[in-house]
Amino acid sequence: MATCLLLLLTILHLSVALVGSMVQPRVQLRLVLLEPQGRDCSQIWVDNPGAGSSIYTIQPEGANAPFQSPPTPTPGTDFAHSEHPPLTDEDVGTAMFANEKGPADQQGGRRWTSGLPPPSQVFCDMREDGGWTVIQRREWGTEQPLDFERCWQEYKQGFGDLGGDHWLGLQHISDLTSQPGLQPELSVDLQDVDNLTWWAHYDYFHVDKEDHFYRLSLGQYSGNAGDAFRGSGDTDTQEGRAFSTLDRDHDSCEPCEDGTGVFTSCSRDRSGVGWWYSNCGQADLNKPWPGREGDPPSLHWATVSSEQALRSIMLRVRTAQRQKA
Numbered sequence: 001m002a003t004c005l006l007l008l009l010t011i012l013h014l015s016v017a018l019v020g021s022m023v024q025p026r027v028q029l030r031l032v033l034l035e036p037q038g039r040d041c042s043q044i045w046v047d048n049p050g051a052g053s054s055i056y057t058i059q060p061e062g063a064n065a066p067f068q069s070p071p072t073p074t075p076g077t078d079f080a081h082s083e084h085p086p087l088t089d090e091d092v093g094t095a096m097f098a099n100e101k102g103p104a105d106q107q108g109g110r111r112w113t114s115g116l117p118p119p120s121q122v123f124c125d126m127r128e129d130g131g132w133t134v135i136q137r138r139e140w141g142t143e144q145p146l147d148f149e150r151c152w153q154e155y156k157q158g159f160g161d162l163g164g165d166h167w168l169g170l171q172h173i174s175d176l177t178s179q180p181g182l183q184p185e186l187s188v189d190l191q192d193v194d195n196l197t198w199w200a201h202y203d204y205f206h207v208d209k210e211d212h213f214y215r216l217s218l219g220q221y222s223g224n225a226g227d228a229f230r231g232s233g234d235t236d237t238q239e240g241r242a243f244s245t246l247d248r249d250h251d252s253c254e255p256c257e258d259g260t261g262v263f264t265s266c267s268r269d270r271s272g273v274g275w276w277y278s279n280c281g282q283a284d285l286n287k288p289w290p291g292r293e294g295d296p297p298s299l300h301w302a303t304v305s306s307e308q309a310l311r312s313i314m315l316r317v318r319t320a321q322r323q324k325a
Contacts, residue, residue, distance in 0.1 A: 040176055041124035042319045045131025053126045055162050058133070061182075063175040122172075123162050125316050132187065132316035133176055135168040138299075140193075140289050140311040148286040149272040152248040156210065167286070170214040170243060173317075174207045182319040186218075188285075190225055190301055191312035198225035198304050205317060213242030213250050216276040226303020228283035229276075238276040238283060251277035285313050 036059030038044035044056055125132040138146070146165035158169025177184040186205035190198040204219025218239045221227040230237045242250035244267045255264045256279050263269035266280035273286040287299035290309060299310060 036120075039179060040317075040319055041122065041126070041131035041133040043131070044124060045126055051124070051126055051131070053124060055121050056124045057121050059120070060175040061179040121162055122168060123166075125314070130318050130320075132318045133168075134166075134314060134316050135173050135176070136166070136285065136313065136315040138165050138285070138289075138313045140309075145289055148274070148288070150245070150274065152245045152274075155243065155245055155274040156214075170207065171210065174209055174214060176317055176319075177206045178209070179319060181322055183322040184317055184319050187314075187316050187318070188223075188225065188301070189312075189314040189316070190304060190310055192304070193309045193311050198301070199223045200225040200227065200229075200301070202229075207243075213248070215240065215242045225301055228281075228301045228303040231278070231282040231302075236278050236281045238278050238281045241276045241278050241281075243274060244277045245274040246272065252279045253277075256280060285315070 035057070037056050038047060038058055039061050040058050041056065044051060044058070123134040123137070125134055142165065146160050148167070150159060155167065156170045158167055158172060160166025183203075184205050186202045188200040190200075192198070200221060200223040202218045202221055204217070206217040208215040208217070216229075216239060218229055221230070230239055241252070244250045244265070246268050249265045249268060251266045253264050253266060255262050256266065257263075258270070258280075266277035267274060270280060271284060271287045273284070273288070275281075275284050275286050277284075282302035283300070285299055285301065290298060299313075301310070304310075
């Protein structure tokens with residue numbers, strides 16, 4: 001009996017030691033919560049003269065949830081209201097949106113993974129005419145082009161790298177353009193493969209809430225790129241259209257025809273991406289890049305040229321106090 005008890009105690013002792021050797025030490029992650037630096041980039045520009053283009057934390061007025069997330073400024077950036085040290089070159093470019101996969105950064109928790117709240121931060125394009133919040137940016141020729149063939153939830157939350165190609169997220173765009181007392185405007189900046197620059201400006205830009213499927217509203221157009229959002233008339237105008245994705249079809253195809261066949265969904269049957277499709281329309285800046293230089297253009301702003309390939313795209317929003325009637 002004593003021998004059995006001794007053997008049992010020995011086994012228990014060895015088991016505890018084995019389990020202890022298997023338990024990994026707990027890594028303490030630095031949780032960083034930044035105070036918003038302004039309601040949007042336009043206010044940050046006003047409050048901080050000389051602020052440079054970089055990544056900032058914002059909290060639009062009237063937004064449902066606070067905009068808070070780990071910081072990802074460029075190295076050495078003097079972050080207003082932030083007591084956290086600037087990031088190194090290694091840290092920049094790792095800020096990924098909620099649907100992006102990949103291991104969490106155990107040095108500072110600066111990488112977002114599935115299941116966490118979407119990031120609050122935005123890239124502010126600071127110019128002489130004000131601070132602009134970037135809602136979409138794309139550059140052709142990157143080693144790993146950002147995939148825009150995604151479903152509703154991903155377009156809602158946002159995806160990509162704030163320091164490079166990204167889609168800010170429909171909910172963030174809706175919050176940004178729904179602030180009480182403010183007039184949001186949109187600039188569409190395009191560059192083609194010959195380095196010619198084109199722009200389209202809308203003096204009003206609004207994306208509705210999700211219960212209206214993030215419907216698009218536009219004001220008066222100006223610029224040299226043409227008003228591709230409105231196209232040639234009632235049939236292909238994207239103004240007033242809801243957003244469509246692979247799994248949420250809100251376009252006006254009943255059905256549509258493009259010369260190659262008949263189809264019922266611009267997103268599912270033609271582009272694979274999300275956009276404010278009508279039948280499908282003359283603007284689509286989320287479509288895939290050409291496979292290689294010289295291939296026919298896919299993404300387009302057709303009022304520039306249906307044949308000329310684009311190489312750089314930026315959509316940015318600025319807000320100002322609404323003028324009283």
